[in-house]
Amino acid sequence: MRAVVFQGANEPMEIEEVDRPDCPDDGVVVETEACGVCRSDWHAWQGDWSWIGVMSTPGLIFGHEPVGTVVEVGDEVEEYREGDRVTNPFNLADGSCPHCREGRQNICERSIPMGFVPFSTGAFAEEYPVRAADTNLVPVSDDVDAVDIAGLGCRFATAFHGVAHRVDVDPGDWVAVHGCGGVGLSAIHTADALGANVIAVDLKQEALDKALDLGATHTVKVDEVQDVPQAVKKHTPGSQGAEVSVDALGIAQTCRNSVNSLNKGGQHLQIGLTTSEEEGEVSIPVDQIVFDEREFIGSYGMPAHEYDEIFRMMETGKIDPGRIVSETISLEEVPDTVASMGDYDTVGIPVCNEF
Structure with a gap:
């Protein structure tokens, strides 16, 4: 599959053919419809955050504001099937720690930041994996625009x-x-x-x-x-x-x-x-x-169960994440878009929706 691959701090990212992700036993593989381009991607591309233990290594596939369709399901998953349309928080919980059991999955003791570590491929790719699917996945209605859901992503x-x-x-x-x-x-x-x-x-x-x-x-x-x-x-x-x-x-x-x-x-x-x-x-x-x-x-991220509140407010017109989306781009445009965020010229949220 095609993906945007990190080459090293401040080095131009490249489009490469890579292996499709393995499906975790407790997770799924999702075909990407859209993914927001976040300033956190720029931070990681810059090589920031070593002071909090995030070390960007060549070969990473960034992208943590996704929406897509499930194409493969692990044997341990109970609530999702192939063909389901889903999104997920960027900080993937394990669902079992004390914080998860209290409903604060966003601060899970074993949280994995999607797209920032080698074992959790991000969504600047044709497909991406999600671990602990029953904990992290959020169902998305077929009548909601993929760009709007990607606009929810990390920032919203x-x-x-x-x-x-x-x-x-x-x-x-x-x-x-x-x-x-x-x-x-x-x-x-x-x-x-x-x-x-x-x-x-x-x-x-x-x-x-x-x-x-x-x-x-x-x-x-x-x-x-x-x-x-x-x-x-x-x-x-x-x-x-x-x-x-x-x-x-x-x-x-x-x-x-x-x-x-x-x-x-x-x-x-x-x-x-x-x-x-x-x-x-x-x-x-x-x-x-x-x-x-x-x-x-x-404040760090958002637990998956709070998406329901956002969806209800979207249905009544109280909020509209799509209004914050500034542009849609192709996968080929992601590297330059990430690099340009250092100029602080972006107003709103760019979303990749062509893979």
């Missing part, structure tokens, strides 16, 4: 889980989102759907315009203000700050700006992962967090 799912489940967003609350890439725009769209007033923060006017289209009520253009947190606070009642603030980028500046945009008792939501500049470490105003009883909350 992570943003939805974070905004809807990890922090407390009530109607009328003020939510600031720092960084309006794919995950930031997804957070804005979700917060708006939950009834919040959303302040979008970014350097690019195009990204801020898209944020307004997706429900933001105010914007802050970073290069036009001297103090980003104060500019955010000026939009909130009494200039007191946001109830929730999201770092959707992961650099030191956005993290600190987010924490400092909060009202007393506010919640900072960290979605963005850091770059080689920070290597996972960012200094934050700890004393002020203590004095104001602010909270610093992490």
